[in-house]
Amino acid sequence: MPTLSHPLPRSFYARSTLDVARELVGKVLVHESLSGLTTGIIVEVEAYIGEDDPACHASTGFTRRNAPLYGPPGRAYVYLNYGRHHLVNVVTEREGLPAAVLLRAVEPLHGLDLMRRRRNSSAGPINDLCRGPGRLSQAFGISISKNSQDFVGQRLYISDYGLIRQVTWTSRIGIRVGVSRRWRCYASHSLAVSLLLRAGL
Numbered sequence: 001m002p003t004l005s006h007p008l009p010r011s012f013y014a015r016s017t018l019d020v021a022r023e024l025v026g027k028v029l030v031h032e033s034l035s036g037l038t039t040g041i042i043v044e045v046e047a048y049i050g051e052d053d054p055a056c057h058a059s060t061g062f063t064r065r066n067a068p069l070y071g072p073p074g075r076a077y078v079y080l081n082y083g084r085h086h087l088v089n090v091v092t093e094r095e096g097l098p099a100a101v102l103l104r105a106v107e108p109l110h111g112l113d114l115m116r117r118r119r120n121s122s123a124g125p126i127n128d129l130c131r132g133p134g135r136l137s138q139a140f141g142i143s144i145s146k147n148s149q150d151f152v153g154q155r156l157y158i159s160d161y162g163l164i165r166q167v168t169w170t171s172r173i174g175i176r177v178g179v180s181r182r183w184r185c186y187a188s189h190s191l192a193v194s195l196l197l198r199a200g201l
Contacts (some may be wrong), residue, residue: 007157013073017092017099021047021185024090024158026165031105031140032155036114038140040106040130041163043190046172047183048089049099058098069098070150076145076156078137085134088142090151090158104184105132107192109141115139127192127201163191 008027013020030039048056057066057079068077068091077100079090090098108115108129115129116122119139130136139142142156151157165187171196172184186193 005159005161007097007152007154008074008160010074010152011070013090013092015073015092017047017049017055017101020090020092020182021045021101021166021183024101024103025167025185025187026163028109028159028161028163029103029140030157030159031142033128033139033141035118035141035188036111038111038114039109040104041108041109041165041187042103042158043165043187044103044105044193045185046102046104047099047185048102049093049183051098053178053181055172055175056098062098066098068179069100070096071148074150074152076146076149076151078142078144078149080144081134086137087133088137088140088146092139102133104133105121105186105190105193106136106140109192114141127190131192 024042024045027042027075028039029042051058053091058069068075072095073092075089078086081087089102092101095100108126118141130139167185168188169182170184171179171182
C-alpha cells in the first residue's frame with residue numbers, strides 16, 4: 001500500500017454526477033478510525049440524480065433525512081437501509097441540486113484483519129468483504145454517525161493513486177423504480193463487484 005495521499009478536492013465532486021461516478025472507479029477509499037486504518041479500491045458505484053429520478057431519495061422533495069443531498073458537494077450522505085445496513089454516498093453537483101454517488105463495492109487493500117472483525121468474517125474470499133454497499137460500510141466502520149461528514153477531510157476521504165480501470169455501465173440494481181437508467185458503473189474485470197452485475201443482469 002503506497003503512502004496515503006491527499007483527499008480529492010471539492011471541485012472533483014462539484015461536477016456532473018455521471019462524470020464523478022465514472023472517475024470514482026479506480027480511486028481509493030480511506031477511513032482512518034480509532035480502530036485502525038482501512039483502504040480499498042472503489043470498483044462499483046451508482047448514480048442518483050435529482051428530484052425527477054424516482055430512485056433518488058430526493059424524489060419526494062427536501063426532507064430532514066435527505067438534507068445532505070441538497071448540501072455542498074463532497075459531503076457524505078449515509079442512511080440506514082431497511083433498518084439493517086448503512087449505505088454511504090458522496091454528494092455531487094452544485095449545492096441545492098440533490099445528487100450523489102453510492103459506493104457499492106471496494107477491493108480491499110489495507111486493514112484486512114480489521115475488516116474481517118467488523119464483518120464477523122474470519123474466513124472466505126477477500127473480494128467478498130466489501131462486495132455490496134452494506135458490506136462495504138460495515139467493513140470500513142462507516143455508520144450513520146458519518147452522515148454529512150466532509151470527504152474533503154482527514155479521516156474519511158477518497159484519494160487518487162493514478163489507478164486506471166476499464167469500466168462498464170449497466171442499469172442500477174436492487175431498486176424497483178428507475179431501473180431503465182444505466183447509471184451503474186463498475187470496473188469491468190474486478191472480482192469484487194456485485195455478482196448480478198458481473199453477470200450482466
